[in-house]
Amino acid sequence: MTANVRKFIDIRKGQxxxxxxxxxxxxxxxxxxxxxxxxxxxxxxxxxxxxxxxKAEAFLLxxxx
Amino acid sequence: xxxxxxxEFIFSLRPRDRWNKLTRKILQKVDQHKIHVHLLESAVQExxxxxxxxxxxxxxxxxxxxxxxTKLMQHGIQExxxxxxxxxxxxxxxEDHAELTYFDALHAAAALRxxxxxxxxxxxxxxCEAKAIxxxxxxx
Numbered sequence: 001m002t003a004n005v006r007k008f009i010d011i012r013k014g015q016x017x018x019x020x021x022x023x024x025x026x027x028x029x030x031x032x033x034x035x036x037x038x039x040x041x042x043x044x045x046x047x048x049x050x051x052x053x054x055k056a057e058a059f060l061l062x063x064x065x
Numbered sequence: 066x067x068x069x070x071x072x073e074f075i076f077s078l079r080p081r082d083r084w085n086k087l088t089r090k091i092l093q094k095v096d097q098h099k100i101h102v103h104l105l106e107s108a109v110q111e112x113x114x115x116x117x118x119x120x121x122x123x124x125x126x127x128x129x130x131x132x133x134x135t136k137l138m139q140h141g142i143q144e145x146x147x148x149x150x151x152x153x154x155x156x157x158x159x160e161d162h163a164e165l166t167y168f169d170a171l172h173a174a175a176a177l178r179x180x181x182x183x184x185x186x187x188x189x190x191x192x193c194e195a196k197a198i199x200x201x202x203x204x205x
Contacts, residue, residue: 018131035132035139036080037138042129046119048076050187056111059118 001028067101068198069145070184071172072111076095077200078136085185091184095140100203103145104137107171112146115166116168151175154160162193 001011009028016031032038043046047050077084089166094100109130115128137143154174159165165173169187173195176183182196 018135029127029131031131031135032128035204036078038132039079039129039136040081042121042125042132043076043116044079044081046076048073048082049114050189051067052115052119053072053111053166053168055118056114057168060114060167 067181068184068199068203069172069179069181070102070104070108070142071187072108072115072168073185073187074102074200075108075112075133079097084200087200087204092140094204095142102142104142105175106147106171107151107175109144110171111168129182135175145175145179147171147175151178154178158193164189165193184195187204 001009001013001015001017003013006013009030011028011030018029018031020027020029073084074088075080077088079085082088091100091102095102112129112133113126116129121129151171151174155167155170156175158170158174158177159167162170169189170193172185173190173193174185175195176190176195177193180196182198183190184200184203185197185200186201187197
């Protein structure tokens with residue numbers, strides 16, 4: 001990312017980004033820190049067990065109604 | 066040997082997850098080309114439903130997906146897409162096995178249709194005759 005581009009988005013020099021194609025352009029998503037610690041930060045509070053699976057299923061079916 | 070990973074595998078990528086040590090060993094075996102693991106698309110669907118049902122925002126959800134995808138790519142783990150036949154078999158399985166959730170049935174159907182083994186510690190899949198291997202068994 002050049003300085004000219006960085007002026008328009010909240011991104012630091014050298015910061016990693018994730019790029020997703022979108023039609024004839026791209027969406028650039030700035031990434032935070034290290035993968036493992038970010039995963040822990042984002043999802044670490046979830047206990048994934050059968051109750052969580054049932055809750056997810058209920059959520060999905062409610063959305064589908 | 067090729068295996069299919071379901072949602073439990075994604076959650077086990079968290080460093081403090083109870084299965085993380087075993088998952089690291091499994092990833093080592095993947096890196097050494099001793100085994101192949103594919104991540105089921107149905108696992109990604111279930112992950113999103115879990116995150117949203119636990120109150121996570123869209124931003125938290127896509128950020129999680131980016132880090133998961135990046136982690137999987139580092140180990141060359143590819144995605145296994147779900148087809149209409151998988152949905153048909155999943156719904157058929159749910160007729161006979163009421164204990165299967167919507168996503169359990171999809172994971173099981175995908176494994177049964179491809180005659181592949183699911184990487185899971187969940188015993189629910191035994192009941193519908195899907196082949197399964199625990200994290201401990203695969204890591205050893």
